[in-house]
Amino acid sequence: MSDFIFNYIPVFDLFLLHLGFAFSQYIALRSGVFSLATAAFAGIGAYTAGILSVKLGLPSPVGIAAGVVLGTAAALFLSLPLSKLRGVYQAIATVAFVQIVVSLNIYLEGLTGGAMGLNGIPHTVGTPVLFVAAAGVAYMMWAINRTRLGRTFDVIREDEAVAVSLGVPMARYQTLGFALSGGIAGLFGGLEAHHTYALEPNQFGFTFLIAILSYVVLGGRSSVLGPIVGTAVLIALPEIARPLDENRVLVYGLLLILVINFLPRGIADTAIDRLRLRRVARSGSAPAKAGKAVET
């Protein structure tokens, strides 16, 4: 039994790390920013923590905190040009940003170790730290959803014209969502650096970006459960069926196509909606008109 648990601790760690990245992607989408920059912020956080630790010998909490600060700062900086763009153009701009960060990590050899990667990072982060961090971020997301912030993010994402007509300063909220996305990715980037000994520039590239996006699209973009379910499913899947592991990216791609077509709101949000509809139906308050959407 203990063997069984031991075997799965690395998978659980991977889940917790990627859950953090999924929350970073989630909060950006939740605030209506079509950002794919989580990979870049994660790279910034990871390399910041790694470099401060390996080159300057600073303690890992300092490096991780610096990763959070730099991830947030990068997001704040990027939010300026991004606020002038909408939808798919934001996606393109942020993918370009991801590539810029990857390139910098390759070409700034003296600092980052270049294509050879950054090695010898002290392993100071274990399962408990990852768990506390993931739980803390989950609490943050949950708390946001319990207050007007969650409702405001919802209306911004669904309809900008309605949002401003209700007095919502959209730019401020989107900057907040995006800065949180940068800070959270920076945090988990730093945690990943101290969890894995070595960093490699392409680790935070396009494949990573697709994986993170898949978690949120599969799980759901509205409820906090969305990223948790999505990450759990996609991390567990290759473990259950080993052959899938070799074709991980292919499987993610197929799942994305299937989910977008058949469950556009993701697993968790669809399930929550179904439950709610059933409760409404059972409460017997259904009027004759409801359900038949159009009257005229």
Next chain:
Amino acid sequence: MTELVLENVGKTFGGVVASENVNIRVPAGRITGLIGPNGAGKTTIVNMITGMLALSSGRITFGDTDLTTMMPHRIAEAGLARTFQNIRLLKDASILENVMIGFHMAERSTLLSALFRLPGAAKETRDTRAAAMALLDRFGMTHLRDHPAGSLSYGHQRRVEMMRALAADPQLLLLDEPVAGMNEAESAELARIFRELTDEGRAILLIEHDMRFVTDLCHHVYVLDGGKVISEGRPADVLADPVVVTAYLGESIDAA
């Protein structure tokens, strides 16, 4: 009393004139009508008042506040709320949630209070829910509170939009075709609510096609055609104005 005033407002898109020299006053405690055929420029006027479109000329003031170059969310803060002609609700969210969104400006919670004083922030959400329930009650929709907005009839969806706009406790309410798709009984019920709202001292600007509704309800009517105000005055006088009859109502006057 705060009054919305449009002075010589004009809008051109390239060479196309969408509004020209429009002068409109919307006083508090009154229902003012804005009517005109499709393409007359009604929506352009609404979009300029709410800040969604920049003016090409003229100015718009609300009491002492100059709205002419204000950001849309600032205009909302100044006390203007609106509904949309093509209903814009969060279709998957419940009626109650849709109305709660309208309370944005009344609420104070921030990220920090959500994280570190969640009980207080959560209490604010409960207060907002109670206030939203009071609005639902006023509009007779309490029993529908948990239904997804998208599942309701047009008439009900329009009412949800109105509740959401009222949640902001506006001094001026811009209603873009509020009774479209409603039956007689439903629009009579809304007319009663509109009168209550103006009795409370609010101003209403009603953009409408339904002639009878306008005649019954409005104190003052502006008729727009080709981007210009071609007639204004008491509804009965305006509808009798030959300019209006030919330009707007044409042959369909007996249908009205």
